[in-house]
Amino acid sequence: xxxxxxxxxxxxxxxxxxxxxxxxxxxxxxxxxxxxxxxxxxxxxxxxxxxxxxxxxxxxxxxxxxxxxxxxxxxxxxxxxxxxxxxxxxxxxxxxxxxxxxxxxxxxxxxxxxxxxxxxxxxxxxxxxxxxxxxxxxxxxxxxxxxxxxxxxxxxxxxxxxxxxxxxxxxxxxxxxxxxxxxxxxxxxxxxxxxxxxxxxxxxxxxxxxxxxxxxxxxxxxxxxxxxxxxxxxxxx
Amino acid sequence: xxxxxxxxxxxxxxxxxxxxxxxxxxxxxxxxxxxxxxxxxxxxxxxxxxxxxxxxxxxxxxxxxxxxxxxxxxxxxxxxxxxxxxxxxxxxxxxxxxxxxxxxxxxxxxxxxxxxxxxxxxxxxxxxxxxxxxxxxxxxxxxxxxxxxxxxxxxxxxxxxxxxxxxxxxxxxxxxxxxxxxxxxxxxxxxxxxxxxxxxxxxxxxxxxxxxxxxxxxxxxxxx
Numbered sequence: 001x002x003x004x005x006x007x008x009x010x011x012x013x014x015x016x017x018x019x020x021x022x023x024x025x026x027x028x029x030x031x032x033x034x035x036x037x038x039x040x041x042x043x044x045x046x047x048x049x050x051x052x053x054x055x056x057x058x059x060x061x062x063x064x065x066x067x068x069x070x071x072x073x074x075x076x077x078x079x080x081x082x083x084x085x086x087x088x089x090x091x092x093x094x095x096x097x098x099x100x101x102x103x104x105x106x107x108x109x110x111x112x113x114x115x116x117x118x119x120x121x122x123x124x125x126x127x128x129x130x131x132x133x134x135x136x137x138x139x140x141x142x143x144x145x146x147x148x149x150x151x152x153x154x155x156x157x158x159x160x161x162x163x164x165x166x167x168x169x170x171x172x173x174x175x176x177x178x179x180x181x182x183x184x185x186x187x188x189x190x191x192x193x194x195x196x197x198x199x200x201x202x203x204x205x206x207x208x209x210x211x212x213x214x215x216x217x218x219x220x221x222x223x224x225x226x227x228x229x230x231x232x233x234x235x236x237x
Numbered sequence: 238x239x240x241x242x243x244x245x246x247x248x249x250x251x252x253x254x255x256x257x258x259x260x261x262x263x264x265x266x267x268x269x270x271x272x273x274x275x276x277x278x279x280x281x282x283x284x285x286x287x288x289x290x291x292x293x294x295x296x297x298x299x300x301x302x303x304x305x306x307x308x309x310x311x312x313x314x315x316x317x318x319x320x321x322x323x324x325x326x327x328x329x330x331x332x333x334x335x336x337x338x339x340x341x342x343x344x345x346x347x348x349x350x351x352x353x354x355x356x357x358x359x360x361x362x363x364x365x366x367x368x369x370x371x372x373x374x375x376x377x378x379x380x381x382x383x384x385x386x387x388x389x390x391x392x393x394x395x396x397x398x399x400x401x402x403x404x405x406x407x408x409x410x411x412x413x414x415x416x417x418x419x420x421x422x423x424x425x426x427x428x429x430x431x432x433x434x435x436x437x438x439x440x441x442x443x444x445x446x447x448x449x450x451x452x453x454x455x456x457x458x459x460x461x
Contacts, residue, residue: 051368051375057409171314174371179311185349186310188409189426192416192452202413202452225310228350228416228426 010034010153023219024161024180025187026210028059031157032132036061039118039142039150041134045069047080048122048130048161050181051174055084055130058184063203065135068109068117075104083119083131089147090119093139109135116140118147120154124162129177132157183221190224194234208234250384251282258358258377259284262370265338265361268292269346269381271354272307281354288359291333301329302343303355310352312375313343317363339363344378346385349412351426353385386427414448421456432457 010031028046035044043065047055055073060066072078079102083090092098093116099106109117116136121128132154134140142150162176187209194205209227212234213220226232255267266288270280279296283289295301302313315321318339321330333341340360346353356378358366366374411433418429436457437444451457 051372171316171365175309175311175314178375179309182310182345182347182349185408185412188412189349189416189419192413192418193420194416195413196417196420225350228419230425 006034006037007149007153010038011156023213023221025059025183026213026220027160028157029061029210031153032059032061032065035132035134035150035153038153039134039140039146040136041116041118041140042137043068044132044134045080046122046130046132047073047084048177048180049084049128051178055081056181056184058130058180064112065133068112068114068135069133071108072105075108077102078105078109079117079119080131080133083121084128087121087123087128089121089151091142091147092117092119093141113137118142118150120151122154122158122161124155124158124173127173129158129161183224186221186228187224190227193227197233247384248282251381252284254377254381254384255282255284255288258374261373261377262358262366265359267359268357269354270295270303270357271385272303272352287336287338288357291336291338291359292357294329294332298326298328298332300326302326302341303357306343306345306355307352310345310347310350312345314366315342316340316365319363333359337361342366342374344374346378346382348382348386348430349415349426353382353427356381386430410448410452411444414451417451418457422459 032044032046036042043060043062045060045065045068046058047069048058049055057066057069057073060069069080072080079090079092095106095110095114095117114135115138118134118136118140120132120134122130122132134150161180162173187206190209191202191205194200194208195202198205198208200208209223210220212218213223216223223232227234251269255269258267259265266284268280268283268288268291270278270292272278280289280292283292292303295303302315306313318330318334318341338359338361340363342358342360344356344358346356356374358374414433415426415429418424418433419426422429422432424432433447433451434444437447440447447455
């Protein structure tokens with residue numbers, strides 16, 4: 001059952017992102033966190049498509065959700081991929097019934113503790129730019145009205161991703177999406193730098209980057225860029 | 238075709254790429270320029286003289302889409318030069334139009350935080366690139382990036398080193414390892430990736446396996 005109070009917070013935050021130039025990757029991580037609290041799931045993850053229609057991992061609410069997204073890319077099957085293709089929400093309350101549909105993904109996801117998985121397309125008009133998964137370690141039934149709400153969140157997020165103020169041209173869509181995919185690479189490079197420089201795991205390094213960006217009101221991608229190009233060194237925490 | 242040899246080999250490969258892309262997209266011309274490497278900014282390869290001259294103007298005037306693509310690390314697509322926001326690139330725009338060009342599409346040649354240069358596609362009629370054309374241009378921009386990153390590791394037939402094109406879920410680890418090698422060896426991102434590729438190549442291992450070893454604590458030898 002969807003929490004309307006938390007939903008209100010999400011829309012306020014999304015509205016904020018539409019005002020100024022915002023930090024896309026940080027926003028997507030927040031979106032994954034919000035999708036979990038609003039839907040009552042245990043974790044969430046997002047994939048974005050590039051110009052070749054290949055999906056890339058971009059954000060997740062936890063390490064296990066990231067694993068589940070990467071798993072789908074690796075075995076080339078799963079709810080996120082199906083949802084991206086069909087462009088419709090995909091509700092699976094009992095993953096153990098879908099081992100025939102996803103013979104590679106389902107057993108491994110079940111082994112990782114997943115019971116249910118829902119997928120929502122990130123779409124704008126006739127274009128789908130990716131998909132979001134919400135994972136549950138229990139059945140996590142969603143009413144049709146709940147599905148609509150989570151899909152609405154995904155729709156608003158898509159608008160935020162594409163920063164569509166009025167009628168975005170095809171040029172603007174390409175520019176934004178390519179910029180977003182490259183931002184992801186910058187952040188991976190920065191994670192590596194911080195990890196080695198501070199003796200941290202990659203995940204810990206990401207947490208340090210996010211915290212430092214927030215505390216200093218920097219966009220995560222700008223901070224990551226400065227770290228990789230050697231313009232700033234993060235203080236040891 | 239023999240393996241490319243140094244900068245000239247890279248320029249030759251890129252010129253072939255510019256000409257092939259011009260044909261594939263049915264456009265007026267394509268140019269590849271280098272950015273930010275001290276002293277060597279400028280056009281490195283072009284499909285034809287007009288594209289080279291107009292592209293070079295961006296360096297003479299210090300303005301134009303390649304500078305914007307470089308700074309924003311994303312494509313800058315201008316389907317109609319007449320509609321360029323007033324005063325954005327005044328000298329470049331009027332010179333390009335005088336040369337008979339109507340549209341310019343700039344694609345950064347980048348890998349994360351590293352931008353090596355920009356690939357500019359010129360058309361003599363205004364109009365957007367189709368999605369298929371954008372896909373072709375982005376794919377060729379990626380190939381041009383790989384050629385620039387490491388000319389000597391390009392396969393003898395001029396194709397890309399496919400290690401860099403492995404499936405996308407693996408890439409995050411390659412980029413993380415790249416950041417780690419920068420710290421381990423005190424080198425820049427381009428150098429870090431070159432050394433990783435050389436080490437993987439020399440040891441006949443997939444780049445992704447080496448990346449995973451680096452994440453687990455392996456340190457590349459300094460003189461690799």
